[in-house]
Amino acid sequence: MIGMYTPLKIRRSKNHQRGFTLVEMIVSLGLFTVLVLSVTGALLSMLDANRKATAIRASMDGVNFALDDISRNVRTGWNYTCISTEDTNTSTLIAPTTITACNTLATGGGIKVETSAGTMEYYFNPPSGTTFGVINKGFRDNDGTASYAAVRLTPEDVNITSASFYVMGNNLVGDGLATDQPRVFVSITGTSGGKQQLQSTFQLQTLSAARIPGGQP
Template sequence: MKQSIIMYKNLLKKKNSKNIRKDYNSGFTLVEMMVAVALFSIVMVVSVGSLLSMINANKKSQSLQLVMSNLDFAVEDITRTMRVGTNYHCGSGDISEPKDCNGGSSYVAFEPTGGDPDSANDQVVYRLNGTQIEKSTSGGVSNSFIAITAPEITIESLSFFVQGSGPASDGDKNQPRVLIVLSGYAGKDEKTKSNFNIQTMVSQRILDF
């Protein structure tokens, strides 16, 4: 009986020693830890890069949305006001007198609906001043211009091409019309910069017979 107990104890010791060795062998080696850390670092770098790309894309999207909303307002204001106006004048000279400019100008004036054709002080004037489009409803007198484009938008070029502005009584049988061409960009740095080019035609609503 005593011998059986001794044999049983020896078996338990062997079993426990095997379990201990098994537990020792189940851990991570230094090489495995280094590989795991390296893989984790690579995943984090890729994830951060993707996140930064998404942030830049979002900034550019917001910049483009700003461009569209603000430019839509500015162009809509010009075309809607000009369409119901008369006596289109482009370039230099008396702005109360209609004048064509096939070569284009960054300055256009016209008589608004309900205005006095004999007065130059009520002319609506649009112009490019620096990098912004400005508007005057007082004939372009000093301090009467207000910017209609946001500071975040840079207008690089603006041209008005006026044709058919002369009265029919002078032999001009063409309906007065204005071609508007503008270009620029929104955003202050290359990552968020969004370029745009816009071209639209405005025809006088009142028929010129």
């Protein structure tokens, strides 16, 4: 007896023949777009933070240079006096036990220090309108034969909003020694970074003491 062979018919599911539906495509593209936007936003935030950090670092380097210049001349100088503006010769020595806030004597305020190289003047010009506040530095020969125009000591993209100079235990004239070691305290507040989105507020302070308590070497 010869058996009969009946071939099997394979039915293909319609689900295997169709592609993505429009809804699936929209969902996939939406998820991909969200992912790309998230990564791009994170990258832009990192770049913005890096620009701000770079701008702040550059500005603060300039401010630190100004404070270092003041401290260096205070340490090696003598006869600290308070001044209100550049080229002031009417200031008197501060008593050894007196703490004087130079900025209370006049608008701005500053100090004058005698050094072996000449007389250094540091004073604060407050901000006015769109003009930034600055710390200026003036210089004159000790014998008074020559003086030089003051120069800006702080960076152009830094706005010094307030600056305070304090003189403590200043040197005595004559042969006597100061009862306290002369010191100068400087406090500076301002904003760094020229553009609004890069600005950052800072406050720096420094205290410097004279290496020669008895006055001029």
